[in-house]
Amino acid sequence: MALQEKAVIETKKVTYVYNPQFFRKGVTEQELEKYCDIADYESGGKVIQVFMGRGRTYLVNDPEGRRVIIRHYYRGGMMAKLLNDKFLSFSSTAERSVQEYDLLLRMRAMGLHVPTPILARVTRSGLFIRNDIITKEITGARNVGKILSERPMTDAEILKMGDAIGTLFRAGIYHSDLNINNLLLDGADNPWICDFDKCEMIKITPKRYNEMVSRLKRSFDKESEEHAGMMWTDKDFDKLVRAIEIVFKEKY
Numbered sequence: 001m002a003l004q005e006k007a008v009i010e011t012k013k014v015t016y017v018y019n020p021q022f023f024r025k026g027v028t029e030q031e032l033e034k035y036c037d038i039a040d041y042e043s044g045g046k047v048i049q050v051f052m053g054r055g056r057t058y059l060v061n062d063p064e065g066r067r068v069i070i071r072h073y074y075r076g077g078m079m080a081k082l083l084n085d086k087f088l089s090f091s092s093t094a095e096r097s098v099q100e101y102d103l104l105l106r107m108r109a110m111g112l113h114v115p116t117p118i119l120a121r122v123t124r125s126g127l128f129i130r131n132d133i134i135t136k137e138i139t140g141a142r143n144v145g146k147i148l149s150e151r152p153m154t155d156a157e158i159l160k161m162g163d164a165i166g167t168l169f170r171a172g173i174y175h176s177d178l179n180i181n182n183l184l185l186d187g188a189d190n191p192w193i194c195d196f197d198k199c200e201m202i203k204i205t206p207k208r209y210n211e212m213v214s215r216l217k218r219s220f221d222k223e224s225e226e227h228a229g230m231m232w233t234d235k236d237f238d239k240l241v242r243a244i245e246i247v248f249k250e251k252y
């Protein structure tokens with residue numbers, strides 16, 4: 001991992017892991033705190049777009065005029081009601097924003113099409129930990145869910161997206177939430193993959209492969225059920241899977 005892509009400021013309450021390429025030398029804890037502060041972006045009219053998922057993900061103009069994505073981490077499943085955004089500090093995955101930051105750096109070093117990490121923040125209070133991550137916007141990116149609500153994807157786009165997913169698998173990345181809205185096409189029609197919370201580098205066994213592809217299929221089906229007029233068919237999904245397999249399974 002290149003050193004210049006990771007620096008740390010740590011106090012008793014907060015850890016900031018940040019990418020020095022995005023900050024002045026000697027940046028302070030107060031400046032990083034402000035950099036993460038959604039209320040500050042809101043009051044300054046710097047919020048460009050809000051994506052509604054488990055929580056809210058913000059696309060904002062940072063103080064240097066760069067477009068960056070800010071995501072707070074929320075619990076999913078059974079724990080969501082009980083713990084909302086709190087992670088138990090003794091869990092091995094409590095500092096998940098730092099884990100995602102590190103994984104993004106590793107994946108970028110491997111040439112994978114994933115966002116550049118800018119900052120991970122871990123905030124401790126008693127037994128609990130809260131997390132935030134900031135990444136650089138992929139210029140002109142739109143998620144596949146949004147695209148398909150407006151137009152079908154071309155065969156070339158489906159092929160490129162399958163190629164990107166297959167390359168990810170081949171590199172040994174397990175994506176724990178591979179879904180339609182974590183697949184992006186940028187302004188030049190290049191495919192990207194985002195949202196690497198709880199993802200890991202691990203051998204992609206047939207079981208893990210099937211889990212990821214089934215989850216992806218379920219998400220396309222769910223989106224089609226919920227939004228009439230989604231321009232996506234089972235045939236398109238078959239094309240996507242064939243494209244994934246060309247890259248991933250040629251290894252065997």
Ligand SMILES: Nc1ncnc2c1ncn2[C@@H]1O[C@H](COP(=O)(O)OP(=O)(O)OP(=O)(O)O)[C@@H](O)[C@H]1O
Nearest residue numbers: 051053054057069115136137138141143181194195
């Ligand atoms: N680096 C990025 N560049 C451009 N757009 C992004 C980037 N990261 C995220 N997005 C957009 O924001 C949306 C939500 O981001 P993300 O998937 O990371 O969070 P989420 O889905 O809300 O999280 P969760 O899965 O926990 O609900 C994505 O679907 C994508 O449209």
Ligand SMILES: [Mg+2]
Nearest residue numbers: 053181182195
């Ligand atoms: Mg997502």
